[in-house]
Amino acid sequence: DTGVSQDPRHKITKRGQNVTFRCDPISEHNRLYWYRQTLGQGPEFLTYFQNEAQLEKSRLLSDRFSAERPKGSFSTLEIQRTEQGDSAMYLCASSLGPPPAPGLIPNEQFFGPGTRLTVL
């Protein structure tokens, strides 16, 4: 399967614990995105990488959240001291294209299956 993969698919943890999710994008894609989706809502943007550089972070991404993409390939999203409000589906997406520039429209984003986090 050459699509975006995420691991684990499901994670149940106790409040206060740290969790880490992994995303493997489509191999030739230089852009990688993280979104969070709660029940009945659309995905909310968290952060975005162009190769290994983290170019944008949402205000939703509190200091308990950190994302990395050290070699410009896979990415990890860590949540420290989890809270019940962190329970959600965490989606990763990737795309191919240049950085934002006048007249350029980014290519479509390909989403992974998501990691379902439940914080007890």
Add this chain to the structure above:
Amino acid sequence: SQKIEQNSEALNIQEGKTATLTCNYTNYSPAYLQWYRQDPGRGPVFLLLIRENEKEKRKERLKVTFDTTLKQSLFHITASQPADSATYLCALSPALNYGGATNKLIFGTGTLLAVQP
């Protein structure tokens, strides 16, 4: 405040009819707008993209319109089938001051479409 609104109520239609879904936005100047399909427990799948200077885009049984004056996009599925049943999300990318668009997507809440056989 900035909002993207889609019909929160499910849309139920009969097989063979045309489904029309609405996406309204306020306080955004999108460079382009996209529509995605999402099945339960899965990530969204890209369907169509329409730019701010385009009025209409078609792909097979799908049609999207974009009215930047009304700040609205309509998504049509003609000759609908039960397999079209899913949640449909609209998403936009805010334009940048110097042109082009940001890379992040701002999603609406989605509309659940149910096509009855």
